[in-house]
Amino acid sequence: MLAEIVKAFSDEYKKTPVRVKVLDAFLVYALATAAVQFAYMLLVGTFPFNAFLAGFLSCVGFFALTVCLRMQVDPANKEFSGISPERAFADYCLANLVLHLVVWNYMG
Template identity: 50%
Template structure:
């Protein structure tokens, strides 16, 4: 009897994941999917940098910190862009997609300017 409950739980989990993914694919615009893809890229890049430091070492520590902080900071800025870009949140943020993109670009330039000077 325990085996059937385990398979039932696994089937429920698989159905939940499939339903969530199909709703995600149907409901989002291509631009939002592109933003989500960039978020996944930044997440993978940060994880790879962290694994590299654990395996190889952190000799130029400023370079690691600069790269890792750049990934984390850019991730936060992209999440903010995604939140502001969502049409349901326009009234909350009192924003337009153009202003959200402008804020994102300006904040990204400041972030990378600071990271560039941190690495020195």
């Protein structure tokens, strides 16, 4: 049963455009980075807590913004058909700039 679900998912995912697959790779990267930071915090401790919190929230914010970009760029999603991919990417870059300026300021 599980093998059938995985096979159906992989068959459908092969139809996904390359642009969306690249965004999926960024999403996996953001989650992996957050997981490594969290594991490091559990093993070593939280001495510079602001630094840990800034790095972890940076990964989570990057993940959320990339999910929004993926939703806007995916041609299968008809809700965002009025937004061009270039406009979505420009909004994504501006939001990431604001996010990372806040994170940088928070680190102190």
